[in-house]
Amino acid sequence: MTRGRAVLAVRVAVLAGCVLLLEILCRIGVINPLTVIPPSDMVASMIEHVGSGDLDDNMIQTFSTIATAFVLAVALGTASGALLHRSSRLRDVVDPLLASYYSVPTFIFYPLLVALFALGKTPLVVLGVLSATPAVMMSTLAGLDGVPRVLLKLARAQRLGPGRTFCWIVLPAALPRLFTGFKLALSYALIGVIAGEFLLSATGLGYAISFAYQSFDNRAMYGLMLFVLLVAVVANGCLYSWEGRLARRRAGR
Amino acid sequence: MSDMALESPPPQRARRGTKALDSLILLLLMLGLWQAVGSWTQGVAVSPPLQTFLYLADLMTQSGFWGHVAATMAAFLMAFAISAVLGLGLGLVFGLRRFAGDVAEPVLAGFYTIPKVTLYPVVLLIFGLGTSAKVAFGVMHGLVPITLLTLGAVRNLPATLLRTARVLRLPPGKTMAWILVPACLPDIISGLRLSFSLSLLGVLIGEMFSSQRGLGFLLVSGMAQHNIPLSTAVVLLIVIIAIGANMAMLRLSRRFTHRKA
Numbered sequence: 336m337t338r339g340r341a342v343l344a345v346r347v348a349v350l351a352g353c354v355l356l357l358e359i360l361c362r363i364g365v366i367n368p369l370t371v372i373p374p375s376d377m378v379a380s381m382i383e384h385v386g387s388g389d390l391d392d393n394m395i396q397t398f399s400t401i402a403t404a405f406v407l408a409v410a411l412g413t414a415s416g417a418l419l420h421r422s423s424r425l426r427d428v429v430d431p432l433l434a435s436y437y438s439v440p441t442f443i444f445y446p447l448l449v450a451l452f453a454l455g456k457t458p459l460v461v462l463g464v465l466s467a468t469p470a471v472m473m474s475t476l477a478g479l480d481g482v483p484r485v486l487l488k489l490a491r492a493q494r495l496g497p498g499r500t501f502c503w504i505v506l507p508a509a510l511p512r513l514f515t516g517f518k519l520a521l522s523y524a525l526i527g528v529i530a531g532e533f534l535l536s537a538t539g540l541g542y543a544i545s546f547a548y549q550s551f552d553n554r555a556m557y558g559l560m561l562f563v564l565l566v567a568v569v570a571n572g573c574l575y576s577w578e579g580r581l582a583r584r585r586a587g588r
Numbered sequence: 589m590s591d592m593a594l595e596s597p598p599p600q601r602a603r604r605g606t607k608a609l610d611s612l613i614l615l616l617l618m619l620g621l622w623q624a625v626g627s628w629t630q631g632v633a634v635s636p637p638l639q640t641f642l643y644l645a646d647l648m649t650q651s652g653f654w655g656h657v658a659a660t661m662a663a664f665l666m667a668f669a670i671s672a673v674l675g676l677g678l679g680l681v682f683g684l685r686r687f688a689g690d691v692a693e694p695v696l697a698g699f700y701t702i703p704k705v706t707l708y709p710v711v712l713l714i715f716g717l718g719t720s721a722k723v724a725f726g727v728m729h730g731l732v733p734i735t736l737l738t739l740g741a742v743r744n745l746p747a748t749l750l751r752t753a754r755v756l757r758l759p760p761g762k763t764m765a766w767i768l769v770p771a772c773l774p775d776i777i778s779g780l781r782l783s784f785s786l787s788l789l790g791v792l793i794g795e796m797f798s799s800q801r802g803l804g805f806l807l808v809s810g811m812a813q814h815n816i817p818l819s820t821a822v823v824l825l826i827v828i829i830a831i832g833a834n835m836a837m838l839r840l841s842r843r844f845t846h847r848k849a
Binding site (some may be wrong): 341342345346349350369370371424425427428429431432434435437438439440442443444446447449450451522525526529530533534535541545548553556557560563564567568571572576 | 590606607610611613614625629632633634687690691692694695698701702703705706707708709710712713714765781784785788789790793796797804807808810811816819820821826827830831833834835838
């Protein structure tokens with residue numbers, strides 16, 4: 336435990352040192368303020384912009400799009416993963432497709448999606464779903480594959496119906512892997528939606544950043560960037576620690 | 589052997605036969621879906637398969653097109669090379685120095701999950717418009733996976749191997765060439781495979797956002813000029829390149845894994 340604390344302390348110190356160094360270099364003029372603004376200004380700008388309420392519409396837009404994409408990806412991914420698990424013939428065909436899926440940069444479909452569904456929320460949701468669903472599918476497959484055969488035999492010996500087998504045996508055994516898939520799905524949906532907004536959109540946080548860049552408003556750009564990155568880090572961090580707790584609880588049993 | 593095969597075909601071969609058939613059906617289904625979307629939207633969003641393939645073949649005879657391909661490939665290869673070399677080095681150092689590795693790993697993993705697209709303006713401000721910004725962005729995407737996988741591989745190396753190297757008094761160079769690299773090769777190859785895809789992604793996003801050259805630029809400009817066959821053909825080309833490279837590297841890594849076992 337003490338070693339863990341030492342690691343954490345060094346990590347925090349290194350990160351803080353980097354921020355401090357950036358601050359000093361910006362303040363004494365080694366780094367041009369037209370390139371990077373001091374971190375303290377970034378924080379000030381973030382508080383200003385987020386607090387002013389101008390961004391509320393963009394935030395609602397972005398977060399609701401991410402949430403929609405995430406929910407759809409989880410539903411679609413779990414359902415199709417379960418389907419694939421049942422049919423080994425289907426799976427033989429789809430497996431290589433899944434293995435290659437993430438080598439294709441999903442964003443290249445975004446212009447086509449915009450042309451297909453018109454600019455707005457729909458192409459962003461579709462982009463998010465496209466980038467997040469396969470991760471859920473893969474982890475559903477891994478989770479279902481990982482259910483110990485003994486437990487399934489036990490269910491049969493106890494004459495559990497399919498519903499109860501699922502609720503009492505399959506789901507608890509597969510849950511940790513499923514959760515990993517959900518965690519990945521959230522970060523993929525977040526990346527997909529914000530990248531889509533950034534490349535081509537008329538609303539949303541990603542659009543606000545690219546708009547600030549194009550109008551040479553560095554202060555606003557850095558503030559917004561910091562906000563988006565903080566949201567992403569906090570969301571991922573929460574899921575990460577929740578996952579750790581789940582794993583520990585299982586190990587403890 | 590052939591007589592036996594005639595009497596009762598081994599189940600494995602029969603299974604491979606159905607698999608090939610199923611793959612063919614899947615391919616036809618996907619082409620059918622593509623055709624359906626193309627004709628349903630009447631070519632406003634996606635051009636149908638046959639037209640796209642013809643357009644792509646036509647594009648390949650034009651010299652201007654190869655300029656764009658070369659621009660993307662140059663930026664991508666540079667980004668991939670930098671990610672690979674830097675990532676292997678960092679992974680090795682962090683894997684051998686356990687404390688440094690523990691400090692760095694969550695930071696790297698965190699960086700991997702944030703939407704890096706939002707950082708592209710900063711890259712542009714630092715490197716200016718041009719190839720170097722694309723390369724830097726490609727490295728930002730490609731560096732982390734290879735570093736993390738190398739780190740994991742080196743850290744989980746059986747301690748006996750390193751002890752053997754010490755007992756045999758191998759110099760560091762030989763330890764590396766004879767022990768470390770062969771033992772970590774499967775993980776290193778999967779890391780390279782991930783880095784390959786992600787550097788390509790980084791370079792393409794860079795080109796899509798602001799660039800005057802390259803496939804990403806061609807894709808966005810095709811959209812802006814309502815030249816649907818052009819953008820569909822570029823998407824098709826990128827998909828073919830990405831899947832082809834990925835499959836080749838998957839095969840390579842499978843071979844090395846078998847050799848190890």
